[in-house]
Amino acid sequence: MKKRISQRDIAKILGINVSTVSRALRGQSGVSAALREKIERLAQEQCYRPNPFAISLRFDTTRTIGIVVPDVSFSPYAHFVKRVEAEARKAGLLCIIMDSDDSYAGEVECVELLESMHVEGVILSLSQETTDFTHLERLKRNHIPLVLFDRTADIDISSVAINDEQLARQATLHLIDGGARRIAFLGGPNLLKQTTDRKHGYIEALHERGIPVRKELVKCSSLNFNSGLSDTLELLSLPEPPDAIVAVHGLLAVSSIQAVVSKGLRVPEDLSIIGFMSDWVSEMATPRITFVRHSPKEFGTKVFKLLQDQMNGHDEVCHVTAGARLEVRESTRKVP
């Protein structure tokens, strides 16, 4: 196994001292042109690369940040990650991207790994199970910049999110205006602030229009495709099934439609469905899904900016709102 060439090796070959090599290689003054030439050529030939770990050790800096998402393969997160990675690279930072698998244990593991990696910053979207934030508080205590995004929490940590309550309210009003009266809410477990905010928006809208909230129409089990299927089937088998569904997470709207169609019902004629932030798939589904769209790119840019601010010593916590709006497509009835 061959070893990489080091400054010391170059120095030895040329019969000079490492410090001279170091200076030459970094273009510092204090090296004769001739010697500099020789050193540079040799480095080139031997394909010299500075050992980043020696540098990290020397300066206690890693030029690396970590990103933790519940599911990298979920399209909006994938786009977000792509954006952040690009911005980070421009800023000379490397990214460690980790997937918490939407579990608390996974999230803690990711954060601990990043922490022991001595990353210079962490960007994170909470898992659907997370209610205990000590792992995040520890990061703060160790002065590692941290920004939450998308799925945030009511804690003292900077964050970027859309206006969940307001948008869920709008979505629900849109359904009511389309003639729906028995509107079901399909969300994840109540642990996420995102879910409760959206539920509040939903309830608010119902109140505004004098529609009673029916407990059996509110489903908060889990955030995955299969639970979306089974929850929808349960809703449909109620004595009085819903005439519309607000599916507030990822692919729930898609699975919901599949369930509805499998029962021989039509969307939106028999039942309207509205989704949240699942871009591509929402556009491709049949019928195209009316949904609350946000921009993973905008998310990425804003989050990275916030992180950089913190890395530059701006300590104040701030909560940024990212843009999003209801895009009306074909899965909801229009105003009659």
Next chain:
Amino acid sequence: MKKRISQRDIAKILGINVSTVSRALRGQSGVSAALREKIERLAQEQCYRPNPFAISLRFDTTRTIGIVVPDVSFSPYAHFVKRVEAEARKAGLLCIIMDSDDSYAGEVECVELLESMHVEGVILSLSQETTDFTHLERLKRNHIPLVLFDRTADIDISSVAINDEQLARQATLHLIDGGARRIAFLGGPNLLKQTTDRKHGYIEALHERGIPVRKELVKCSSLNFNSGLSDTLELLSLPEPPDAIVAVHGLLAVSSIQAVVSKGLRVPEDLSIIGFMSDWVSEMATPRITFVRHSPKEFGTKVFKLLQDQMNGHDEVCHVTAGARLEVRESTRKVP
């Protein structure tokens, strides 16, 4: 700015030597139970984390691998990345995930960054522009294990790919059997072995059934959504437009369908379309797209295994074939 606590700090506080701390913290023998207790408690209290850079420097090992894909936000790649990240973590390895943006320059930049990071292995899918492989050969020369996947090349580097030629042949035969006679080929630039293999399969199938290859029906411009749209529109405006299209990359089939529909034609009644490996979207599109499906998970597992073998010193180059098969849906006519 507070600094993290080191073994030396612990030693100083306890009035003992670093080497004792080191032994105790790694559970080595040669430390009295009482002292070990004291050390461990202090480490716990002060939230001690070994400095990974000191360790990397000491052992010349980083426990880190790099993954380079043309587009992390493209669903099959996102799933692949998720799988590899999970396997790597199980094996105690961290992943640096990079996006080459499907450009040669981007790919070279990624590889160089990973190389200077001293990663212990690299997994890569070629950009659509890559024809020069010196950056990869340099990796090999520096004894960094490397595995190509999906988009591979005829070079001396281990790889995992589907049987492109065979599958494209099957796809084309399926169209012919459905009654198509003027079959267009929609692919990326000819630079990728993947594209040429698929084109060979396409030509083979035509020859087998005695159908002449028509040059104007073969489109090889670029691999993105918009070029799929414009290429398809060009095909449709030919004096004799095609009655079927094999779209051999990612989202080309989706954009192709959109173009066809925008011209008021029906799929598959007026024109059949077949795609390659774009899982989710293919299933959600209308009509559901007949396509060659492979498993990003299987890819991930096989690639990671190959990489581990290399990391364990197994030097022989091997080319593994991953499973894939034609899934017939609604975008192609059935046998009449």
Next chain:
DNA sequence: TTGAAAGCGCTACCAT
């Protein structure tokens, strides 16, 4: 202009 040496955090070896 060049060289010598210390030190970043850790481990391994040898001495006590």
Next chain:
DNA sequence: ATGGTAGCGCTTTCAA
């Protein structure tokens, strides 16, 4: 059982 020390690759300060 514990201490002392060299060395991983690099930068920096001071000396020649």
